[in-house]
Amino acid sequence: MTIRVVVADDQELVRSGFAMILDVQPDIEVVAEAGDGAEAVEAVRRHTPDVALLDIRMPRMDGIDACRAISEDGSCRTVMLTTFDSDEYVYEALHAGASGFLLKDVRRDDLVHAVRVVAQGDSLLAPSVARRLVEQYTRSAARPRHPDPRLDVLTGRERETLLLLARGLSNAEIARELTVSDHTVKTHVGNVLAKLGLRDRIQAVICAYETGLIAAGAAGAPPSGGGFPSGPSPASARN
Structure with a gap:
């Protein structure tokens, strides 16, 4: 079965790079690319993919709001792309329904693995993101x-x-x-x-x-x- 993916990132080179890596896989098809969260939500509704790869920080509608809309809308699962600069948003993304988190400098093979894992209905979390997430989650408690x-x-x-x-x-x-x-x-x-x-x-x-x-x-x-x-x-x- 082919895994259908939407890739959303406001940086064209990053977005195109991820799309190229995924689209050459025999079991993955990138059905759309989006430059912001609003485009991502629209693309998901139009193409009904299995996985949406979303940058957390995007104009017009950020990845968190897009993740929330996608999670409420249907069965598409989301993987958030983050950097150390945007870790304060990881907690919000978790509660918005994200199924996983990757650093934007993720290795090629790990990106492909992540999409396959999430498409199966599972979840994942890069250990470095996990540490920062739980520290933030428990900081005030x-x-x-x-x-x-x-x-x-x-x-x-x-x-x-x-x-x-x-x-x-x-x-x-x-x-x-x-x-x-x-x-x-x-x-x-x-x-x-x-x-x-x-x-x-x-x-x-x-x-x-x-x-x-x-x-x-x-x-x-x-x-x-x-x-x-x-x-x-x-x-x-x-x-």
Whole structure:
């Protein structure tokens, strides 16, 4: 099945570059490009793509408002493009319905992987964005010194899984860390999300910080370097 994509960025060279990278893939078709959020929303309504790749900062209508309109309008999933300059908007984009976040200097292969992951109904978050997101999310909130009672519904292994999710590990990496199979990890991740009422892995990362399971800036926090998001989450983790 071909993944249909809309690419929106007000910088023509950036937009065209992303479109070219994606359009040469045998399973991806860029059906439209847009120079601002309003054009992106219109393109999504006209072409009904599977994924919209949106720059956060765009004229006329920014990526956040476009993401919100697209999320409310239909089944198209959104991936936000951000730089360190625009991290203050990542929290807003999450609540607008974004399924993932990428840095604008993302590698070619990682961009393609991200589109495929999100098209499958999963979510992703670059570790460097994860760290900044959760620090911002929890900055104004008083975090408990000890894990929140909400975590009591989790088994010991599920709590370990949540901790490793918060560190930005993929399912395969979690499996190696816990010495279990990939299938077992998928079950644990699905149980964590279901028991805590979380939409996806992004919310799991936030939950780990918000509940005090992991502290912002701690050794176990997502790395601040480049990195790339966790691998696909199981079907039970999808929206």
